[in-house]
Structure formats: C-alpha cells, structure tokens
Amino acid sequence: MHDNISFVEKCLSSQEVFSGRLLHVFKDTVRLPDGSESTREYIKHPGAAVVIPYCGDRRILMIRQYRYPVGQTLLELPAGKIDGQDSPDATIKRELAEETGYRPGIIIPIGLIHTCVGYSSERLYLYWAEQLQYAPLTADDDENIVTLEVPITDAMQMVYAGQITDAKTLIGLFWAEKIINRQALLGQAKL
C-alpha cells in the first residue's frame, strides 16, 4: 500500500472565490503526485459538533427542523458550527441548550467525522451527553425547532425505513444503539 506522502496534492496558490455570511469558498491550484497541475474547489469550514443527548431509559433527544438546502423538514441530532475560538465541548453545550433547552451533566467525546470530504474541510466532533437538566433559554429562538424524545428502537426503525436521512444523525444513531446495547464503549475516543 502507498503511504500518505505519495498521494499528497501540494497547494501552489489559493484564492477565496466567494466570501459569504456562512460560506467561504476557495479555489486552489495544486500539484498532483504525477507532477501535473489541477484545481480544487472547496469550502473552508470552521468545524462543528453534534451530540447524542441520552435521556435514559433507552431514549434519545432529537430535533425536527426545516433545512432549506434540501427543502425538507428533517429529524436530526442537535448540532452546530463552532464559533470563533470556541472549543467543540463549548459548542455542543451551547447548541444543545439553544436547540432543546437541556444542559448535560456529562459529555463524552465519541469521535471525529469528516462530513463531506469531496468539497468541504469540515471536521464534525461527535459527543455523547447524559444527565440532562431542563433549563431553557429565552433568547435565540429564531430557529423553528421541535424537540422529541425517541426510543432508540423507534429511531433505528426510522433509519431502516428511510425516514431518517441526515448523515450526522445516521452515524450518531448507529453509535447510540451500540452504546445503549453495550456493544461499544464510551471514553476511548481520540479527538
């Protein structure tokens, strides 16, 4: 097997071709391993965090919200983008509070997800949260979000039936099922 080095595409020049409120799009000229040049277009992303909020009794807290890019209301795990110099830990506590009103007693990192390796630099940190306490915020209610407690077996049935399609949520639910059934252990993650 080749090692990492032989595959590397070297950046020759980088240009920001769109700078928006949310998206920052770059077009780089790169040197390929065979010596030729090509271009790479991608989104430079600040990173994000997603959480499996465990309610106990084999139940997961999920949210339902409208997603404009796909034109659908989707059932998801709470998640959000990292702001400024925030840590993934701080991000997931903030997003969980803003989106559901719950504060976790414990958060445990599970792993790192590269959301979209073809065209985004996004690194998405997956967490487990438990000992949830309800302490709703009054502000930041501009997202139209509904919160639901879903038994893990019901969530998995929705996965098999094609009723849950969001990538980060699929990964989180497969992990959640293993953790709840004690087929995978928490606390060994390297983030």
Added chain:
Amino acid sequence: MHDNISFVEKCLSSQEVFSGRLLHVFKDTVRLPDGSESTREYIKHPGAAVVIPYCGDRRILMIRQYRYPVGQTLLELPAGKIDGQDSPDATIKRELAEETGYRPGIIIPIGLIHTCVGYSSERLYLYWAEQLQYAPLTADDDENIVTLEVPITDAMQMVYAGQITDAKTLIGLFWAEKIINRQALLGQAKL
C-alpha cells in the same frame, strides 16, 4: 408536533454567487415562517452515489485516496457524483469500475443520505453490490487510488479507534455490519 408546512422557508429570490468547475454556490433570500426575511447560502449539488462492494467471506472492498479539502489520505467506500442525466444506478457502476476495476453482478439500493443539510442540496444514494468481477479499465486513472479488501470486523475496529472518519463510509460500514450479520434486510429501500 408541527407539520412540514409551518416550517417552510419560502424562496423570494435566488442568485448563483459562484459557478466553478465543481461547485455551484447560491445565495437565496427567503421568507421565514414568522414572516421575516433572511438569506440562505448553499451548494446546489447534482447528487452522488456510494456503494458497499461485498467480496463475500465477510469482506468489503474499500479504497484509500488523498482528499485535498481535509489534507489527508482516507479509507473510504467507492463513491462519485452523478454526471448529467445519469441514474444513481449507472453512477455507482461507473464509479466502482473506475475506482476499483470491479463490476458488480447485483446492486441493491439501501437508502438515501443527505450528506450535509446545513449547506448543500446533495442527495447521496447508498447501494450494496455483490458478485464482483474484476475487469479493470485502462482509462480514467488520474485519481491516485489504492484498493483493499477489508474484513468487516477489522473495518468496525477502525471505526471504533477513530481511524475511519469519512461520513458516507461510516454509514455504509454500520449498514454493512448489520447486513452481514443478518440484523438488517436488503431490498426494502425506497430511493
């Protein structure tokens, strides 16, 4: 629970703010459910397909390739973007042949994945493939790709150890483990 209608963000105007070789970025002005206006930035994506190529004997065909947006060589399932009017079926057969040299005797749809609902319209179709025959192409060798046969138990150990991070690959491997262990059935997908 609210129904879909109450959440819908209505498009008031749409502008293509970057048109590249790969990426098409849009900025839309939308009417929110509360009547106010906001903007939404997102990538309009042609869709893609990803495949679990099953070699038999509890082994999956995987590929290793360098991904410029994340600056790493990653272990992934074969996948690719839908070209023009191609179907997801045709796309996955083409990508499997181009990336691994294998042609499947059978492909079976598993489900739909929304890769990145925050900022992309991408719909990613997940397939199972088996009865693989090796019949390599000579052309289209510009991607630096290494093919590996990986036992599903080894692949899952890499998932737990944080050595596999690509989102579509994580979802595919969780599905593959269930299919191989006969905990989930093929052939019931609605794509």
